[in-house]
Amino acid sequence: MLHFVSPQGDQARPLLQNPPTQCAKLCISNLVVSGFLILSKPTIPRPPVPFPIENLDSLHLTCNTSSILADVAWLLNRRPLGNSSRIQLSDNNRTLDISPVLRSDAGDYQCRVFNPAFSETSDAFYIPVIYGPGPVVISPDTRLYLADTSLNLSCWADSDPPATYTWYFNNDSLPIGNRSLFVIPVLSMNNTGTYHCNASNADTGHSSDGSVQIIVLEPVSDISITSTPSTIVEDALVTLNCTAAKGTEVSYFWSKGDQVLESDDRVYLSDDNRNITFNTTVREDSGNYTCYANNSFSNSSSTYILNVYYGPSDVFISPNTTYYKTGSSLNLSCTAVSNPPANYTWRFNDETHDGSNWEIDILTVSHSGKYICEAFNEETGLNQSHFLEIKVLEPVSDISITSTPSKVVEDALVTLNCTAAKGTEVSYFWFKGDQVLESDDRVYLSDDNRNITFNTTVREDSGNYTCYANNSLSNSSSTYYLDVYYRPDIPVILPKTPYYAAGTTLRLSCTAASNPLANYTWHFGNGSVSSGSTLTFNLILNDTGFYNCTASNDETDKSSTQSQKVTVVGEYPASCMTPCCASDFWRKSLWPAAPVRGCVLLCWQTAQLSQKRRMSCRIFGHQ
Structure with a gap:
């Protein structure tokens, strides 16, 4: 059976059911079936x-x-x-x-x-279609490589037939033949440059180029920092320079301690940050300065201790004590603000001593004076000194007071002198009793207060005078009793009754103001009667007269006398015994204690007058 197949590939369908019998000729080469x-x-x-x-x-x-x-x-x-x-x-x-x-x-x-x-x-x-080469592609496209690593470049261009490849480095041909792959096992800094790949096609007569810039980077290492100048003093112009001995495309930045350092009005960073310039250094610039250096794949750092030398300044001596007792010790210490620490030299009079301390075990007055400490900085070449005045004082003791003259009399010029047998730089002041003594128009204190001068003494100047003597470390005092001797004043004789009855007892007392106490002597007429301040005896009519009391002072060699007239009378006239005069009151009250008053006096006078003139007795209105 014959089938028909369409050009479109449809399923075959039968054309002849019995080809051998229906058309035997169609089985030949030019068989035609149904046309x-x-x-x-x-x-x-x-x-x-x-x-x-x-x-x-x-x-x-x-x-x-x-x-x-x-x-x-x-x-x-x-x-x-x-x-x-x-x-x-x-x-x-x-x-x-x-x-x-x-x-x-x-x-x-x-x-x-x-x-x-x-x-x-x-x-x-x-x-086949002959073409190319197209654009060259070099891979990988990485630009940055680390030294001591390998480089593997591949070149490719679209081409038929495949292209022929030629490599160039910085325009110099590389003798590797027709290879699309270029390899450098170990890179060095010398391998940095431009790598070209040329792809060519002999059939087309065309070629194409490609290139890649390769940078071989060396890791950053061996960072060093230098200072110009190397010795840095305060107020100087100083530059710190940071250098990476190894490394490419290095970037820099700085920090002080943990703070990033930036430019300001006194500190300047260069454009590439490699240098720091201090226009004027200050002591606070001292510290750790770290320079960080890095590139794309590595970093390193170095720290520099910037030591700004300064001083010395603010030299100080301690303890800041001026006064010391004799026999005590002295230990002075000298300090100064300085970097590096200062060297110290002491001077006292003609003595010198090196070191920050000056020690004296036992002080004497001769150690008083000016102690000078000089601080010197070997790096800055500067020095500064300071001094402390030391006064070694003997404690005040053995205070004595003397009077000139030693015997003080009223109206005399007298000076009290206060002296400290021991003690240095002694100051004085005086008290009288509990009152501070000061100069006035009669009493004068010397400039050093050691002496008190009385231009004219008065008896009221007597009293306790205390001299206080002190210095900065001790004090002492002494008390002097100033005893001003004065004349006896005019004595006072008591009682002052002028009339006394015969047979009575005379009792007279004599007193006079005097220092020391006066000695008393009684005189009657031209003779001495007795001594002592009182005079006592029984009166007779012949005792009428003037009784003199003389007070004398052995210290002043002066005396004073007072007279008292005493009149002694006989018995009372009978006519006087009036009820007034005879009364117990009058006799007991006025006689003999006060015979000058009252009834007795009047009675006596009246009695005498009545005897002479036969007048009646009148006593206070009584007859």
Whole structure:
């Protein structure tokens, strides 16, 4: 049975049920069945340009078939050939022209002939398209490499046939032959540069270039910091320089302690941050300065101790004590603000001593004076000194007071002198009793207060005078009793009664103000009666007269006398015994204690008058 197969590949359907009997001649090569020719396999002959060049050549293919009436279709890579303005087919599709050829046109070309009953396809004819090379691609595109690592570059360009590769380093050809891979096992700094890859196609006569910039970075290491000048003093211009002995594309930044350092009005960082410049250093600039250096894949740092030398200043001596007792010890310490620490030299009179301390075990007055400490800084070349006045004082003791003259009499010029037998730099002041003594118009204190001068003494100047003597470390005092001797004053004789009765007892007392106490002597008439301040005896009529009391002072050699007239009278006249005079009151009250008053006096006078003139006795209105 014969079948018909459509060009579109439909399922075959029977054409003849009994071909041997129905049409024996159709079994030959040009068998025609129901008017359709049985097809033979077409062929594609070698084209005129079997290796066309892209964009330069054209492709001309012919499909050879013995079937004149068959239809022809073209396949590329077993797929129907697409439509394009570059593709031209002949009227019967037996020739194919592609102009210009592109690389996408390369592949297996086939032609198929078919009629409604039969279909045949030629063998594939591979048509290559010569092209390239396209843009060169170098991989990897990494630019930065670490020294001592390897470099592996691959060069590729789209090309048919495959391109021939040539490598260049900084425009110098590398003798590695036709290799797309370039390898440097161990990179060094010398390998930094531009690597070119040239891809060429001998068939197209074209070439393409690509390049990559390779930077071989050395790890940052061996950081060093230097100072200019190396010796740094306060108020100087100083620069710190940071250098990485190894490393490429290094960046720098600084910190002081844990603070990032930035420029200000006194500290300047260079544009690349490698240098710090201090326009004027101050002591506070001292400290740890760390320079950090890094690049893309490594970092390192170094720390520099900036030591700003300054001083000395503020020299101080301690303890700041001026006064010391004799026999005590002295231990002075000298300090100064200085970097480095200052060297110290002491001077006292003609003595010198090195070191910060000056010690004296046992002080004497001769150690008093000015102690000078000089501080010197060997780095700055500066010095400064300070002194402390030391006064070694003997404690005040053995205070004595003397009077000139030693015997003080009223109205005399007298000086009290206070002296401390022991003690230095003694100050004095005086008290009389509990009152501070000060100069006035009669009493004068010397400038040093040691002496009190009384221009004219008065008896009230007597009293306790205390001299206080002290210095900065001790004090003492002494009390002197000033005893001002004065004359006796005019004595006072008591009682002052002028009349006494014979037979009574006379009792007279004599007192006079005197220092020391006066000695008393009584005189009657031209003779001495007795001594002592009182005079006592029984009166007779002949005792009438003047009784003198003389008070004398052995210290002043002066005396004073007072007289008292005493009149002694006889018995009372009887006529006087009036009720008034005879009364117990009058006798007891007025006689003999007060005979000068009252009844007795009047009575006596009246009695005498009545004897002479025979007048009556009148006593206070009584007869």
